[in-house]
Amino acid sequence: MLIDLLRASRRARFGLGLLVVLCVVAVFAPLVTSYDPSDQIDLATRQLLAPSLTHPFGTDFFSRDLLTRVLHGARISLSVAILSVLLSVILGTAVGLTAGSVGGAAGAALMRLVDTALAVPRLFLLIVVLALWRDVALFGLIAILGLTSWFHIARIVRAEVLSLRAREFVVASRALGLTTRRIAIRHLLPNLAAPIIVTATLGVGQIVLIEAGLSYLGIGVSPPTPSWGAMIAEGQTLLATAWWVAAFPGLAIVLTVVGFSLVGDGLRDALDPRTR
Amino acid sequence: MNPLLQVRDLTTTFMSAGQTVRAVDGVSFDLLPGETLGLVGESGCGKSVTALSLLRLLDDNGRIGAASRIEYDGANLATLPEKALRRIRGAEIAMIFQEPTTSLNPVLTVGLQIVEALRAHRDVSRKAARVRTIELLDVVGIPDPAARINAYPHELSGGMQQRVMIAMALSCEPKILIADEPTTALDVTVQAQILDLLAALKRELGMAMILISHDLGVVAGLADRIAVMYGGQLVELAAAATVLSKPQHPYTILLLESAPRLEQPMTRLPVIPGAVPKATAWPSGCRFHPRCPVAWDRCEREMPNVASAAPGHDMRCWLIDEPERRSR
Numbered sequence: 001m002l003i004d005l006l007r008a009s010r011r012a013r014f015g016l017g018l019l020v021v022l023c024v025v026a027v028f029a030p031l032v033t034s035y036d037p038s039d040q041i042d043l044a045t046r047q048l049l050a051p052s053l054t055h056p057f058g059t060d061f062f063s064r065d066l067l068t069r070v071l072h073g074a075r076i077s078l079s080v081a082i083l084s085v086l087l088s089v090i091l092g093t094a095v096g097l098t099a100g101s102v103g104g105a106a107g108a109a110l111m112r113l114v115d116t117a118l119a120v121p122r123l124f125l126l127i128v129v130l131a132l133w134r135d136v137a138l139f140g141l142i143a144i145l146g147l148t149s150w151f152h153i154a155r156i157v158r159a160e161v162l163s164l165r166a167r168e169f170v171v172a173s174r175a176l177g178l179t180t181r182r183i184a185i186r187h188l189l190p191n192l193a194a195p196i197i198v199t200a201t202l203g204v205g206q207i208v209l210i211e212a213g214l215s216y217l218g219i220g221v222s223p224p225t226p227s228w229g230a231m232i233a234e235g236q237t238l239l240a241t242a243w244w245v246a247a248f249p250g251l252a253i254v255l256t257v258v259g260f261s262l263v264g265d266g267l268r269d270a271l272d273p274r275t276r
Numbered sequence: 277m278n279p280l281l282q283v284r285d286l287t288t289t290f291m292s293a294g295q296t297v298r299a300v301d302g303v304s305f306d307l308l309p310g311e312t313l314g315l316v317g318e319s320g321c322g323k324s325v326t327a328l329s330l331l332r333l334l335d336d337n338g339r340i341g342a343a344s345r346i347e348y349d350g351a352n353l354a355t356l357p358e359k360a361l362r363r364i365r366g367a368e369i370a371m372i373f374q375e376p377t378t379s380l381n382p383v384l385t386v387g388l389q390i391v392e393a394l395r396a397h398r399d400v401s402r403k404a405a406r407v408r409t410i411e412l413l414d415v416v417g418i419p420d421p422a423a424r425i426n427a428y429p430h431e432l433s434g435g436m437q438q439r440v441m442i443a444m445a446l447s448c449e450p451k452i453l454i455a456d457e458p459t460t461a462l463d464v465t466v467q468a469q470i471l472d473l474l475a476a477l478k479r480e481l482g483m484a485m486i487l488i489s490h491d492l493g494v495v496a497g498l499a500d501r502i503a504v505m506y507g508g509q510l511v512e513l514a515a516a517a518t519v520l521s522k523p524q525h526p527y528t529i530l531l532l533e534s535a536p537r538l539e540q541p542m543t544r545l546p547v548i549p550g551a552v553p554k555a556t557a558w559p560s561g562c563r564f565h566p567r568c569p570v571a572w573d574r575c576e577r578e579m580p581n582v583a584s585a586a587p588g589h590d591m592r593c594w595l596i597d598e599p600e601r602r603s604r
Contacts, residue, residue, distance in 0.1 A: 103336060168378040171333055175373075176393045176444060177366030186392055190383045 012266020018259035026074035035065040037072040037226045051244055058244040060234060070248050073226040077256065080142055080221070081207040087146025089200050092153025093192065099154065100161025101184040111158060118151045123213065130219040141220060145207055153199055160195050164188050194271035198264055205260030212253050228253050279306035280484050281330075281348050281369075281452060287341030288322075288329045290555075297555045299325040299338075301508040304582070307452065312478065312485045314499030314516065316492055316531070320552045322508040323488045324374075327456045329354075330486075331365050348452075367397040370445035374457035376437035380429040386440045387413075387425030393444045412443040417473060435466035439473070446477060453478070454486045459494060471498060492535050496520055504528045507553055507563030510582065514589040524585045525593050526568050562594065570601055 025032055040062045051058045057066035095114065099107040125148055133140065161184075164170060173183050214220030215229030223230055228249040235246025288300040300322040307313055315323050328334050330346055332353065346353035348369065353361060373379045381389055390409040394400060400408070406425070413421035416439040429437055438458060445453060455474060459467035475498055478485050489495050495502055495516075502519040504512040504527065512525040523529045530548045550567040553559055559566050565575035574594055585591045595602055 166335070168373055168375060169381045171328075172371075172373055172379040172441070172444075173381075173392070174333055175331055175365055175371040177362050177364070177396045177448075178392060179362065179396070182392070182396065187381050187384070191381070193383075 008270060009266045011262050012270075015259045015262025015266060018255055019263060022074060022256060022259060023078065025071055026078055029068070029071040029075060032071055033065060033068040035068040037064065037069045037224075040064055050242075057248045058242070060231070060242075060245050061238065066231075066244060066248055069226040069231060070228070070252050073228045073231060073249060074252060074256070076138070076221055076225060076227055077208050077211060077253075078204075080138065080145065080211050081204045084142045084145035084149065084207055085200050085203045087142065088150035088153055088203065089196060090150075091146070092150035093157050093189075093196060095150070096154040096157025097161055097184050097188060097192070100158040100165065101180050101188065103165075107158075111155070114151050114154050118155070122148055123210065126210070126214060127217070127219065130214065138221065138225070141211070141214075145211065149203065149207065153196070153203070156195055156199055157192060160192055161188055164191055194267075198268040198271060201260055201267055202264035205257040205264065208253065208256050208260070277308050280309045281307040282345070283307075283330070284345040284347070285341070286326065286329055286344045286346065286354075288325050288334065288344075289339050289341065290335075291337045291339075292556075295556055298558070299508055299555050300329060301558075303505070303508075303510050305503055305510065305513060307484050307486060309451075310482050310484055311500045312487055312498050314495030314502040315486060315488045315505060316490065316495050316502060317505035318531075318552045319490060320555070321505045322555075323490075323505055324456050325508075326505070327371065327454050327486065327488055330454060331369060331371060332361060333365075333371075363397070366393060366445075366450065367448045368450055369452040369454065370448070370450040371454040371456065372438070372441045372445045372458050375461050376434055376441050377429070377461070379441055380437055382429055385426050385428055386432065387427075390425075390440070390444050390447055393447045397448045408447070409443075412447055413440070415446070415477070416440070416443045417469075418443075433466075434462050435469060438462060438466075438470055442470075442473065442477070446481070449481060450483065452484045452486070454488070456488045457490070458487075460489070460491070467494070474498065492520070492531065504531065507558055508555060509563060509592060510590075511564065511592045512590070513582075514586075518586075518589055524589065524595070525591050526570050526595070527564050530567075530569075562592075570595065572601060574598075 047059065047061060047063045055065050055067065057070060060066055060069070095110065099110040126144065129144055129148070165188075170183060170187060173187050178186070211220055212227070212229030212232070215227040216233045218230070218233065220229055221227035231249040232246045235242070235249070238245050283306070284304045286300055286303040287298065290297040290299055303322070303326055305313065315326065317323050325334070325338075328338075329340055330353065332340065334340070340354050344354045348364065351360070353364065356364075380386065387406065387409050390412060391402070391405045394405045394408060410421045410425055413424055418424050418436060418439050424432070429440070432440065458474065459470050462470060471494065474485070474487075477483070485498075487495055487498055499516045501514065502516045503510050504519065504525065506527050512519060512523065512528045519528060520532065523532055527548075530546070533546045534548060536545055548567055553563060553566070561577050561579055562568070562571070562575040563579075565571040568575065578594075580592050580594045580596070582590050582592045583596045585596055
């Protein structure tokens with residue numbers, strides 16, 4: 001059904017195409033290239049080779065095949081982003097739904113806490129948290145990204161719950177004697193699917209960007225695991241002599257973020273005609 | 277016969293933009309077992325707020341006055357803890373609303389919504405609830421219930437949607453059904469079908485019903501007694517036949533005159549001059565006096581109390597004290 005909705009917009013179709021290609025090559029990365037992402041093929045002769053048929057994206061300082069690294073980087077970036085968004089959606093929905101359903105002073109207090117957390121710039125919060133760790137494992141990174149990005153989802157969900165609660169079918173469910181919890185789970189949650197899906201899709205693009213930023217700063221995914229951000233950092237000093245080292249992971253980030261943004265915008269337009 | 281529900285001095289206020297709005301002001305009535313009480317009045321007279329107050333379904337800014345009592349089965353619903361009240365909602369007193377389209381959850385199948393209503397009060401398995409749901413859909417006259425159970429609300433017509441709402445309300449066999457303008461949003465032919473259905477179900481299940489409508493015609497056919505509301509207050513309460521044929525309150529008289537009749541030739545319908553006053557600024561004295569053809573200076577100064585005009589016939593009007601004024 002969502003796919004049908006997306007077809008309506010050319011930009012959303014383009015975004016969806018990008019994401020499909022990206023996911024396919026990420027999943028089938030080992031079939032697309034025959035190299036290993038951390039294999040230093042031949043430090044003596046294959047260092048910083050320009051793009052060619054044998055190495056379409058060239059090689060890096062350690063003579064690793066860049067196409068392989070970008071593709072495997074897609075696996076890392078996408079799985080980190082999708083899993084952390086999943087975590088943040090679960091947390092944000094739970095908190096927003098609770099705050100909105102309970103209402104009153106308790107709900108307001110919960111939201112003030114969320115506001116406080118939102119007041120801290122996310123990147124600084126992440127830098128501080130990650131600086132306290134050394135060598136964060138991939139799952140640690142996912143957890144930290146997820147735990148710091150649910151605040152605005154909670155706000156969106158709560159706002160949506162408050163407007164749903166004024167709808168007559170919620171009053172009707174109360175008149176039937178349903179508990180607040182039952183109404184929240186049975187009646188409100190299914191109506192929240194649309195805004196949550198939109199927020200999550202846009203969120204994945206954002207997290208890809210944040211993860212790349214953190215890895216670029218050296219506090220995200222730790223080498224030699226291929227990460228687009230870290231690859232750009234490696235290529236930074238070589239920009240004048242070997243532009244491809246930074247350019248291809250950069251392009252990958254741009255395409256991913258654009259893809260998720262287009263699909264997210266398309267979904268929002270399709271699900272909520274008011275924003276059109 | 278002991279009343280099933282006793283409402284005494286029900287007062288409901290809303291806080292709106294720093295103002296206190298008295299939407300319902302001192303409403304009292306009894307509901308006898310098995311009877312249908314019609315509640316009529318113009319829009320904005322407090323009918324729906326009265327209904328919502330009975331089950332405390334008001335918005336967060338609504339408050340029921342401390343002196344108000346809603347006695348049901350030895351409990352005061354106005355002060356009953358939320359948890360205990362929840363066990364009465366739907367199970368003992370159920371309610372159906374004006375707009376079936378918005379009263380059903382658009383993203384859930386109608387079957388699931390009825391199952392939810394059942395399982396809110398009865399410890400039944402999913403399977404048993406489903407069987408019962410098909411039964412209920414059949415009872416409210418939905419053709420091919422076994423298939424319709426999987427329909428989404430938008431796949432049904434307004435009349436069918438209202439039948440689903442009725443099935444939900446009746447799922448736990450309540451003793452009282454509050455029907456708030458149950459047919460207003462429907463076509464006239466469908467309206468008649470729904471009213472017939474309500475009458476039949478009420479007889480079968482022996483429920484009492486509070487039927488709210490702005491349309492005297494809707495209430496006339498079903499109600500045993502009729503309560504007329506104006507400006508957040510009850511102004512007249514008597515047996516349906518009495519209210520319809522021998523009304524005493526000037527407002528009720530005008531309301532009846534302004535209803536179209538089949539047997540009379542088409543003429544311009546009489547209207548009650550003026551408009552319903554706003555709940556933020558009720559008139560002084562009797563709330564109907566600015567529009568009342570017999571009002572005199574006392575009506576402007578003092579608010580009449582509800583008093584007995586005849587046995588079983590209550591009215592809020594100074595004409596009880598000074599009946600000779602009417603003849604003028």
